Amino acid sequence: MSDTGTADAVVDATPSDAVASAPAADERLAYRSIFQRLFIRPEIGAVIGVVGVWTFFWAVSLNFGTTGQTQNWLDITATLGIMAVAVSMLMIGGEFDLSSGANTGAMGILFILLIKEVGELGGLGLSIWIAVPLSFVAAMGIGWANGVMVERTALPSFIVTLATFFILRGLKLGLSKLLTGQISVTFTDESHGYGFWQPVFAGEWQRNDHIWNSRDVVYIGFLVLGAAIITLAVCEMHFVRRDKLAASGLPIFGAGVAGVAAAIFLMHTTDGVSANILAAAVLGISILVGLYGFSTWRFEPQAAAGGLNLDGSIMPPLLGGLIGVGLASVASFAIDSDNAETLFFPFTVQGLRVVLMMILAGGGFTLLMVAGNKALKQNMTTKLVVSSLTAAALVGFAFVIRQSAEATKFRTELFSVLLFVALALFVWSVLGVRFAERRKIDEAADRTGMKAMVLGLALMITAVVLRHLFVVQAELDAGVNPAKFSVRMLWFFAFTAVMVWILARTRFGSWTFAVGGNAQAARQVGVPAARTKTQLFMIVSGAAWLVGMLLAFRLSSLQAGAGDGEEFEYIIAAVVGGTMLTGGYGTALGAAFGAAIMAMSLVGIQSARWNTDWRWVFLGVILLLAVIANRFIRDRAEGARR
Amino acid sequence: MKNMRWLAMLLALVMVAAACSGSDSSEATTDGGDSTEAESTEGGDEVVEAAQAGDLTFHMITHSDDGPFWSVVKRGMDAACSDLGVNCVWAPGVNDANQMVQDIEGALGEGSNGIAASLPDPAALVPALQGAVNGGTPVVTLNSGANDYQEIGALTHVGQTEFIAGQAAGERFNAAGVGHVLCGQQEQNNVGLTERCDGLADTFSGTVTTDFMDLDADTSAQQAAINAAMAADDSIDGFLGVGPVITMSGLRAADDLGRDVTIGGFDLTPELLGAINDGDILFTVDQQQYLQGYLPILQLYMFQTNSNVIGGGLPILTGPGFVTADNAADVLALSEAGTR
Numbered sequence: 013m014s015d016t017g018t019a020d021a022v023v024d025a026t027p028s029d030a031v032a033s034a035p036a037a038d039e040r041l042a043y044r045s046i047f048q049r050l051f052i053r054p055e056i057g058a059v060i061g062v063v064g065v066w067t068f069f070w071a072v073s074l075n076f077g078t079t080g081q082t083q084n085w086l087d088i089t090a091t092l093g094i095m096a097v098a099v100s101m102l103m104i105g106g107e108f109d110l111s112s113g114a115n116t117g118a119m120g121i122l123f124i125l126l127i128k129e130v131g132e133l134g135g136l137g138l139s140i141w142i143a144v145p146l147s148f149v150a151a152m153g154i155g156w157a158n159g160v161m162v163e164r165t166a167l168p169s170f171i172v173t174l175a176t177f178f179i180l181r182g183l184k185l186g187l188s189k190l191l192t193g194q195i196s197v198t199f200t201d202e203s204h205g206y207g208f209w210q211p212v213f214a215g216e217w218q219r220n221d222h223i224w225n226s227r228d229v230v231y232i233g234f235l236v237l238g239a240a241i242i243t244l245a246v247c248e249m250h251f252v253r254r255d256k257l258a259a260s261g262l263p264i265f266g267a268g269v270a271g272v273a274a275a276i277f278l279m280h281t282t283d284g285v286s287a288n289i290l291a292a293a294v295l296g297i298s299i300l301v302g303l304y305g306f307s308t309w310r311f312e313p314q315a316a317a318g319g320l321n322l323d324g325s326i327m328p329p330l331l332g333g334l335i336g337v338g339l340a341s342v343a344s345f346a347i348d349s350d351n352a353e354t355l356f357f358p359f360t361v362q363g364l365r366v367v368l369m370m371i372l373a374g375g376g377f378t379l380l381m382v383a384g385n386k387a388l389k390q391n392m393t394t395k396l397v398v399s400s401l402t403a404a405a406l407v408g409f410a411f412v413i414r415q416s417a418e419a420t421k422f423r424t425e426l427f428s429v430l431l432f433v434a435l436a437l438f439v440w441s442v443l444g445v446r447f448a449e450r451r452k453i454d455e456a457a458d459r460t461g462m463k464a465m466v467l468g469l470a471l472m473i474t475a476v477v478l479r480h481l482f483v484v485q486a487e488l489d490a491g492v493n494p495a496k497f498s499v500r501m502l503w504f505f506a507f508t509a510v511m512v513w514i515l516a517r518t519r520f521g522s523w524t525f526a527v528g529g530n531a532q533a534a535r536q537v538g539v540p541a542a543r544t545k546t547q548l549f550m551i552v553s554g555a556a557w558l559v560g561m562l563l564a565f566r567l568s569s570l571q572a573g574a575g576d577g578e579e580f581e582y583i584i585a586a587v588v589g590g591t592m593l594t595g596g597y598g599t600a601l602g603a604a605f606g607a608a609i610m611a612m613s614l615v616g617i618q619s620a621r622w623n624t625d626w627r628w629v630f631l632g633v634i635l636l637l638a639v640i641a642n643r644f645i646r647d648r649a650e651g652a653r654r
Numbered sequence: 655m656k657n658m659r660w661l662a663m664l665l666a667l668v669m670v671a672a673a674c675s676g677s678d679s680s681e682a683t684t685d686g687g688d689s690t691e692a693e694s695t696e697g698g699d700e701v702v703e704a705a706q707a708g709d710l711t712f713h714m715i716t717h718s719d720d721g722p723f724w725s726v727v728k729r730g731m732d733a734a735c736s737d738l739g740v741n742c743v744w745a746p747g748v749n750d751a752n753q754m755v756q757d758i759e760g761a762l763g764e765g766s767n768g769i770a771a772s773l774p775d776p777a778a779l780v781p782a783l784q785g786a787v788n789g790g791t792p793v794v795t796l797n798s799g800a801n802d803y804q805e806i807g808a809l810t811h812v813g814q815t816e817f818i819a820g821q822a823a824g825e826r827f828n829a830a831g832v833g834h835v836l837c838g839q840q841e842q843n844n845v846g847l848t849e850r851c852d853g854l855a856d857t858f859s860g861t862v863t864t865d866f867m868d869l870d871a872d873t874s875a876q877q878a879a880i881n882a883a884m885a886a887d888d889s890i891d892g893f894l895g896v897g898p899v900i901t902m903s904g905l906r907a908a909d910d911l912g913r914d915v916t917i918g919g920f921d922l923t924p925e926l927l928g929a930i931n932d933g934d935i936l937f938t939v940d941q942q943q944y945l946q947g948y949l950p951i952l953q954l955y956m957f958q959t960n961s962n963v964i965g966g967g968l969p970i971l972t973g974p975g976f977v978t979a980d981n982a983a984d985v986l987a988l989s990e991a992g993t994r
Contacts, residue, residue: 075885080911084878084885091874117871189725196923493885494912567873569925571899576871614868614875618882624866625842 043452046249046461052649054598057641058589058605065609065634069616070421076619077421079219079480080493085608085615090504091116091559093607095578096585097511098555100603103586104515105548106528106595107162107169110579111176112552115154117574118180119560121188123147124197124570127204140205148557154180155553159546177579185572198569214565215499217481220492224482229280231479236276238471241464244306249461251311252448261309268302271295292431300439304446311447318391322398326390330383330398336376337405341412343368373409380405392445399441406434500562504604507558511551511600524548529596584631585610588638590645597646609634710768711741712954713761714947716797717749717774723921723943727797729992730947731770738955751778758782768792768954770812773799780806792957794950797943798846800969809957810965812949814941814973816846820853822974823918826937827892832916833860835892838867838880840900850896850920863890870899880907884915892916898923898938905934922977922989931982940985941973944993 050056069076095112102109109115126136126143138146158176162169188197201210275295279288322330347365380402387398410430414423450457483492515521523544526534535541556575564570589606591598613634617627714731718724728744735742743766745757754771755778761769762785769786773779773795780802783793787807795803795811803811827835835858837851848864855862865883868875880903884890893908893915895901901919908915919926919938929935949970956962964970977985988994 073886078885080885081882084881088875088878113871194924196925198925494910496910563874571870571873573871574873577869578872611875611878615878615882618865618867618879619886621883621886624879627866 054590055602058602062605073619080495083495085611088611089608090500093504093604095582096603096607097600098552099582100586100591102548104528104598105524109552110173113575113578114180115556116559119557120564120570124199140209151553151557155550159549163542188572195572213561217497219495227482231475234471234475238468241468245461245464252450261305264305268298271298317393317445321390326386329379333376333379340369340372344416396441396445403434403438508604590642712768713743713766715745715757715771717747727943727947730944734948734951751775755782770794770950772797776802796946811969816849817853819974820850821857824854824857830916832892834889836890837864837894840897842866847896876903877907895919898926927986937978940975942975945972
């Protein structure tokens with residue numbers, strides 16, 4: 013990760029009101045709002061991509077969102093992601109490793125040959141306790157050799173590692189056939205140390221064996237709590253904190269919290285539409301009241317919200333947007349939802365209806381967002397009016413979808429999400445009218461906000477993880493598919509966390525960015541460029557070793573061709589995740605998300621039962637969109653820093 | 655200095671390229687005794703007199719050397735050559751038709767007494783083999799080439815027709831009472847693999863869904879793709895993998911889903927045979943490729959020594975043979991010996 017997330021500067025010397033209020037003229041301390049800061053993080057493109065691709069496949073396929081298929085795409089993400097993260101670090105350091113794919117298989121095969129029984133053809137019959145560190149040493153050696161060769165010869169790493177790739181590929185095939193007479197090598201569970209190492213590299217969590225009937229209560233509780241904490245954190249980072257807290261807000265806050273709790277309880281315990289509508293209304297009002305109370309307690313009131321001013325810059329997009337959403341609704345009702353005819357390949361009437369609705373509604377809401385941005389330039393009252401109209405349009409459209417969609421996930425889940433977005437929009441602009449937006453740095457508030465945000469995220473992630481790890485009796489009775497969560501995913505999460513930490517927090521991480529940005533300049537300021545790059549190659553090779561172990565224990569056997577050609581997938585995942593091909597810019601976390609995007613598209617296309625011939629088209633479009641989006645984000649990040 | 659660097663880079667590229675191509679084309683090994691100088695290349699149209707076995711040299715030129723498959727073909731060829739007492743040259747390839755053309759021309763230059771060649775890319779190879787036939791060198795096609803051997807004027811074709819193999823697999827699924835078979839492919843755009851699925855669809859009485867899953871190089875993704883495809887359609891109760899690796903991936907995917915799926919496969923690996931022996935997989939289609947190495951040499955020998963042509967102009971099918979739980983143990987033993 014680059015340092016874009018910390019305080020950078022807007023140095024457009026024109027003292028806009030944002031900068032004018034800052035007492036110190038140091039441009040590096042200029043204030044940027046929380047949303048601006050979020051938006052220029054290099055991994056934001058990949059995060060949006062993950063959400064977008066997930067939502068897309070969730071919408072078009074029957075069971076993409078189920079635990080079984082989540083497990084399925086996470087499983088691919090694990091091995092792909094470990095390599096993508098390592099490769100992205102090497103790419104940030106300005107080099108490529110084309111041998112990384114073949115290396116994964118090579119490490120697995122080497123390991124198997126080391127432990128295979130002596131009795132039959134080939135194999136050294138070593139204990140796994142010796143073979144694991146021994147193969148790791150070999151991996152370090154390959155990485156070191158790659159690094160030294162690239163440094164000594166000053167050849168492009170593309171060429172050097174291409175040679176390594178061929179050598180490894182040949183060795184895999186040659187040695188397998190020479191030693192075992194076959195192109196796949198196999199070992200059995202009789203090897204010494206198997207009992208210990210098998211769970212380490214291939215342990216599995218059988219979801220259907222873990223019944224926890226109160227899971228959903230914990231799930232909803234954690235989810236709501238996490239969301240609430242994140243909301244409060246965003247407020248904390250957005251508004252001006254009072255010098256003296258106004259206790260009068262606390263009772264209102266308490267009332268809101270109680271209302272939210274009551275509404276959720278009501279929703280969870282009752283069935284039926286009218287009860288749910290009542291609960292939803294209580295929930296919405298409670299959220300508004302609670303946030304209002306919290307803000308009254310904590311934040312400065314708005315000095316002057318200003319009067320309503322819908323001028324010429326706002327009216328056209330506002331009206332256009334409302335008309336667009338209206339037309340989308342008309343289209344939804346005008347075209348018969350039972351008509352299954354095909355107009356002309358590949359468009360059916362239903363397809364046309366959906367596309368028409370998407371375009372009209374998408375365009376409409378985009379225009380409404382434009383209107384909202386223009387209104388923000390006027391004053392908060394105008395913004396409130398525009399936001400309320402947008403929220404109303406969202407609610408209306410949510411009901412249209414509910415009316416016209418067959419599937420439950422659209423009728424209830426998408427419907428609820430749209431209502432929540434509308435509520436958020438409305439509440440946020442109400443708060444904006446009543447409380448003063450912060451326009452200068454407040455480090456204490458940002459620190460508190462950041463901590464709260466991390467806590468909230470952790471709670472929400474825990475909620476989702478618990479939901480996927482445990483099963484309730486009702487699901488079992490309904491015959492839910494079994495799902496095995498493998499320890500591979502834990503390795504992936506741990507590896508990613510360590511690499512993200514190294515890149516963001518250590519000297520080695522800074523050196524990586526330095527040598528990738530400009531190796532010559534880095535050398536001149538005393539960065540040991542050669543050593544850094546060699547260590548990066550060793551990290552990639554170490555990751556290949558880890559993946560090799562995971563592959564070997566997964567099947568207890570490996571093909572000689574395992575991993576060949578995968579190196580490009582790693583590079584693609586890193587690029588989708590926001591890493592530049594030219595080095596010096598990128599993110600390890602983004603590469604992990606990039607791997608997830610690729611895994612989701614593989615599983616998603618199967619889940620949607622599309623012909624897989626289209627998979628490459630899909631991946632191509634994703635890659636193109638990702639690169640363009642990352643370029644845009646990068647330009648903004650640099651523009652903000654300039 | 656800068657020039658030097660470019661020179662070095664160029665050198666490296668050339669070396670890499672040489673390493674790639676060199677390793678295959680020069681690998682041709684001579685089996686048996688000295689290769690004899692050719693006498694029979696002139697006037698090949700009329701058979702002058704029966705050739706002496708020890709004087710004969712046959713070339714087997716194939717498009718691949720990878721994997722357990724072709725090593726069995728080579729063992730078949732070796733056995734035929736030592737049984738008949740002729741000299742044989744094994745020239746494996748790497749799916750490169752150009753290089754195969756060079757190998758064919760090289761064989762003719764050495765005065766080959768007969769060429770057995772696989773035909774993965776007819777457009778490139780048919781002219782070269784026609785040239786051989788016109789020059790009086792007998793040709794037999796093997797493995798792939800069932801549609802083109804007559805155009806070449808080859809004596810016969812020895813191999814398995816993929817479509818017929820798929821049809822036979824379809825009959826097996828019918829007998830097992832399966833309703834919907836997923837036919838999983840491990841390569842995109844491979845005509846042979848597609849024909850296997852097409853043959854299945856031809857005879858199978860239920861529904862067939864054909865799709866590319868993922869490459870054998872990434873078995874995790876392969877398994878996940880099959881898992882997703884099966885989960886997306888509850889009616890799928892059969893799986894045909896058109897290669898041994900993808901068949902095993904299909905078995906694991908079905909296990910993960912806890913689904914009762916009837917599984918069939920193609921070709922043999924010890925793993926796959928073990929699963930058949932355990933009853934997890936119903937059958938695998940065996941094209942008995944040992945015969946694809948043995949029979950072409952036998953045919954060339956019979957033609958050169960006795961002007962015999964086997965098969966009456968029709969292709970000689972080496973498959974589909976089937977391995978099921980009944981014979982898996984025997985085949986496993988033979989497979990370990992390297993002849994199945």
